[in-house]
Amino acid sequence: MNGYGGRILRVNLTNGTVTKEPTPPDVAHDFIGGRGFGIYFLLKEVPKGADPLGPENKLIISSGPISGMMIPGGGKCDWTTKAPLTGGYASASMGGHFTAEMRYAGLDSIILEGISPKPVYLFIDDDKIELRDASDLWGKATFTVEKQFKEKLGEEFQVAVIGVGGENLVPYACINHDYGRQAGRGGVGAVMGSKKVKAIVVHGTKSIPVADMDAYRKAGMALYKACKDSEGLKDWTRYGTTIVVSWCDEVGALPTRNFSAGSFEDGKNLYGPVMREKIVITDKGCFGCPSPCGKYSRNKKYNSYVEGPEYETIGMMGSNLGIDDIEAVAQANLLCDDLGIDTISAGNAIGWAMECYEKGIFTKKDTDGLDLKFGNVDATFTLIEKIARREGLGALLAEGVKRASKKVGKGSEKFAIQVKGMEQSAYATHNATAMLLAYMTCDVGAHHNRAWAITYDLQVGREKVVPEKVARVIWLQNFRPMFDVLGGCRLQWVELGIDRDLYVPALEAITGIQRSWEDLDKVGERIWNLTRLFWARENEGFGRAWDMPSPRFYEEAPKSGATKGQITKLEDINRLLDMYYEQRGWTSDGLPKPETIESLGLKAVVA
Amino acid sequence: MRLYVDNSKCSGCNACRVACSLNLFGENNPKKAALVIEPQFPAPGMYNVKVCTQCGDCAAVCPTEAIKQDGQGAYYVDFAECNLCEACVPECPEEVMFVRSKLADTAWKCDLCGDCVAVCGTSALWIAEKEAVAA
Amino acid sequence: MPATLRPSGSLRDVVGGQAEVQVEAGRTVRETLAALGIVPEVVALVVVNEEQQSKDYLIQEGDVIRVLAVIGGG
Numbered sequence: 001m002n003g004y005g006g007r008i009l010r011v012n013l014t015n016g017t018v019t020k021e022p023t024p025p026d027v028a029h030d031f032i033g034g035r036g037f038g039i040y041f042l043l044k045e046v047p048k049g050a051d052p053l054g055p056e057n058k059l060i061i062s063s064g065p066i067s068g069m070m071i072p073g074g075g076k077c078d079w080t081t082k083a084p085l086t087g088g089y090a091s092a093s094m095g096g097h098f099t100a101e102m103r104y105a106g107l108d109s110i111i112l113e114g115i116s117p118k119p120v121y122l123f124i125d126d127d128k129i130e131l132r133d134a135s136d137l138w139g140k141a142t143f144t145v146e147k148q149f150k151e152k153l154g155e156e157f158q159v160a161v162i163g164v165g166g167e168n169l170v171p172y173a174c175i176n177h178d179y180g181r182q183a184g185r186g187g188v189g190a191v192m193g194s195k196k197v198k199a200i201v202v203h204g205t206k207s208i209p210v211a212d213m214d215a216y217r218k219a220g221m222a223l224y225k226a227c228k229d230s231e232g233l234k235d236w237t238r239y240g241t242t243i244v245v246s247w248c249d250e251v252g253a254l255p256t257r258n259f260s261a262g263s264f265e266d267g268k269n270l271y272g273p274v275m276r277e278k279i280v281i282t283d284k285g286c287f288g289c290p291s292p293c294g295k296y297s298r299n300k301k302y303n304s305y306v307e308g309p310e311y312e313t314i315g316m317m318g319s320n321l322g323i324d325d326i327e328a329v330a331q332a333n334l335l336c337d338d339l340g341i342d343t344i345s346a347g348n349a350i351g352w353a354m355e356c357y358e359k360g361i362f363t364k365k366d367t368d369g370l371d372l373k374f375g376n377v378d379a380t381f382t383l384i385e386k387i388a389r390r391e392g393l394g395a396l397l398a399e400g401v402k403r404a405s406k407k408v409g410k411g412s413e414k415f416a417i418q419v420k421g422m423e424q425s426a427y428a429t430h431n432a433t434a435m436l437l438a439y440m441t442c443d444v445g446a447h448h449n450r451a452w453a454i455t456y457d458l459q460v461g462r463e464k465v466v467p468e469k470v471a472r473v474i475w476l477q478n479f480r481p482m483f484d485v486l487g488g489c490r491l492q493w494v495e496l497g498i499d500r501d502l503y504v505p506a507l508e509a510i511t512g513i514q515r516s517w518e519d520l521d522k523v524g525e526r527i528w529n530l531t532r533l534f535w536a537r538e539n540e541g542f543g544r545a546w547d548m549p550s551p552r553f554y555e556e557a558p559k560s561g562a563t564k565g566q567i568t569k570l571e572d573i574n575r576l577l578d579m580y581y582e583q584r585g586w587t588s589d590g591l592p593k594p595e596t597i598e599s600l601g602l603k604a605v606v607a
Numbered sequence: 608m609r610l611y612v613d614n615s616k617c618s619g620c621n622a623c624r625v626a627c628s629l630n631l632f633g634e635n636n637p638k639k640a641a642l643v644i645e646p647q648f649p650a651p652g653m654y655n656v657k658v659c660t661q662c663g664d665c666a667a668v669c670p671t672e673a674i675k676q677d678g679q680g681a682y683y684v685d686f687a688e689c690n691l692c693e694a695c696v697p698e699c700p701e702e703v704m705f706v707r708s709k710l711a712d713t714a715w716k717c718d719l720c721g722d723c724v725a726v727c728g729t730s731a732l733w734i735a736e737k738e739a740v741a742a
Numbered sequence: 743m744p745a746t747l748r749p750s751g752s753l754r755d756v757v758g759g760q761a762e763v764q765v766e767a768g769r770t771v772r773e774t775l776a777a778l779g780i781v782p783e784v785v786a787l788v789v790v791n792e793e794q795q796s797k798d799y800l801i802q803e804g805d806v807i808r809v810l811a812v813i814g815g816g
């Protein structure tokens with residue numbers, strides 16, 4: 001099949017067997033790949049009510065038609081599962097080189113099923129596929145394990161590995177690859193740990209079949225030319241996502257002290273140029289990427305190397321914790337990576353704990369003796385370790401802020417900054433209604449990558465509650481995740497502003513199937529409705545209440561910074577939701593109407 | 608003319624190697640590329656890239672004269688003439704002479720097509736005159 | 743010699759599609775953007791003669807100013 005590796009690999013960990021089946025052409029046609037394959041297999045094969053950490057859940061890893069190709073950004077794979085963190089849909093996108101290598105081994109998806117009786121790792125070398133004993137790797141740090149595999153098997157092998165966090169089933173444990181890329185959110189690492197899979201190592205030497213080789217090479221070259229000609233390429237490459245730290249601080253979007261404000265008075269010590277000068281040594285990129293956002297760093301203060309920190313980690317482990325030392329943030333980043341926990345959720349949880357301490361809800365008895373004030377770097381490092389090992393206060397924080405605040409009570413639920421049980425990522429939304437709506441309606445919980453709308457908020461007017469904002473969020477939600485479906489990265493479109501129509505001839509030349517962006521946005525809309533239906537299937541009483549944001553964004557105006565005194569009204573939040581549901585063709589409680597399901601051709605899928 | 612690389616600019620993306628395999632073999636398979644990217648991680652944290660300098664040492668030892676020179680003076684392998692004897696491989700000072708019989712029934716090397724330069728987003732690669740080497 | 747402003751992709755639409763705009767010296771970047779109809783707040787990065795500056799930078803004769811808007815982040 002043109003444009004595909006051709007096989008789905010099923011790994012039955014209970015029985016210890018591996019089997020391959022042909023990638024179904026109709027699934028490839030309707031769901032394309034990546035995140036599309038993820039929701040297809042999730043709905044079809046994970047039974048309703050499955051325990052996310054039990055044998056019935058599956059971890060579905062999928063590449064897409066542009067993965068491993070001469071297409072800018074062709075370096076992402078999707079990890080889909082039922083989320084331990086939220087009990088709903090999880091989809092994490094991992095960069096690096098794993099997705100390309102999967103394809104060169106002829107694989108479009110790898111599906112991990114069941115639970116292994118003993119720790120194992122999955123070994124893939126073209127058609128030689130085995131489960132091998134990982135008992136001597138269990139308990140080891142992710143960097144250590146990756147290095148061991150690279151030394152033993154060679155640099156051509158690509159490695160995805162969980163850390164102690166995943167082994168301990170921390171609900172926001174992540175999966176690490178290429179010394180700094182992650183499948184980060186929702187607890188995909190915990191699912192892998194629950195199946196006792198320490199790592200997947202993959203190597204392939206096959207060529208990927210292409211429908212029209214000349215047209216593909218021409219279209220690929222045109223895409224690279226557009227990227228290289230783009231005005232912002234040099235700046236974006238220089239700073240990566242740290243390019244927006246100063247700007248977010250300026251517009252009140254930089255989360256500060258558990259999202260109590262959107263500007264950090266010491267923020268300038270965290271800005272991109274400061275970081276570049278202090279620690280960055282290499283611009284490190286994913287497969288096929290002309291605009292490498294990875295900032296590989298040598299941290300002299302802590303004598304360590306780390307890829308990052310990127311914007312999210314700077315926000316969540318820096319300003320959100322009242323920490324203004326970029327080297328401390330880089331070290332926090334490394335600790336999380338090596339232990340295998342998501343920096344966003346961990347930073348959010350630690351920020352919540354700091355606020356509890358500062359408010360007297362926690363005393364030193366609760367914090368294992370830590371003076372858990374905002375700005376305490378050593379306490380942050382200690383807590384990261386404790387979370388991964390689920391020890392002391394770390395055991396509570398490991399559950400995520402929704403569960404932790406419910407257990408603790410005393411008003412702490414009001415400042416647990418989360419939606420659907422997922423910790424909000426690094427954009428403060430006190431007065432940015434499109435972005436707030438994006439967080440409320442994102443399909444994995446409070447994550448920013450589906451619809452990032454802050455510039456739009458500023459252009460149209462922050463506090464405006466108008467149908468155009470809602471339409472914009474919906475358009476972004478249908479379109480942006482399509483890059484995850486294609487097996488690539490959205491940042492060339494997002495950050496360099498290249499014309500998305502340049503992908504159309506490339507996709508047609510590779511797969512042989514002609515698709516316009518109108519067609520692709522439609523696939524995006526269908527997938528969006530399917531993930532919504534998954535939430536509804538798995539969560540009794542799922543509806544509007546699950547889309548509500550933290551009360552912080554309608555009850556507590558920041559006392560300082562760019563958004564001082566600004567807050568969103570609860571009635572406006574409800575108006576936004578009403579408009580969103582109407583425009584999406586959903587009921588007033590936020591469920592896809594039968595006619596919407598029908599008109600999107602989804603009746604058969606959800607039957 | 609020859610290919611040059613600035614290691615400090617390499618991001619490890621491998622777009623160059625995909626472009627190369629497409630040029631040499633008409634296949635999307637960077638294992639069949641004629642330049643090497645060696646990641647050095649976690650430390651010192653950079654990529655070491657090896658490219659053909661068009662020195663001609665490979666051509667000098669080829670017993671079947673399969674390694675020829677084109678109009679711009681670049682050495683390339685005539686696939687039809689290569690008998691996989693591998694005499695060229697140890698001669699290459701840059702280790703960019705390739706024989707992987709599982710992947711191709713010929714040796715291969717850089718033919719200076721320039722596609723790698725075209726797709727390199729960080730401008731780590733470029734083609735220029737060979738610099739004169741001091742005697 | 744006036745200064746040159748080079749807006750990034752999405753901002754070019756605001757200035758009539760031009761890749762380069764001649765601007766007066768003696769005004770801040772912020773004032774210049776506003777005068778051109780660009781909401782200063784949407785500009786994420788200001789680079790003057792290859793060095794990052796804030797929007798309050800006072801433009802000098804001959805400066806080359808690049809301004810980048812973040813179309814989508816994250």
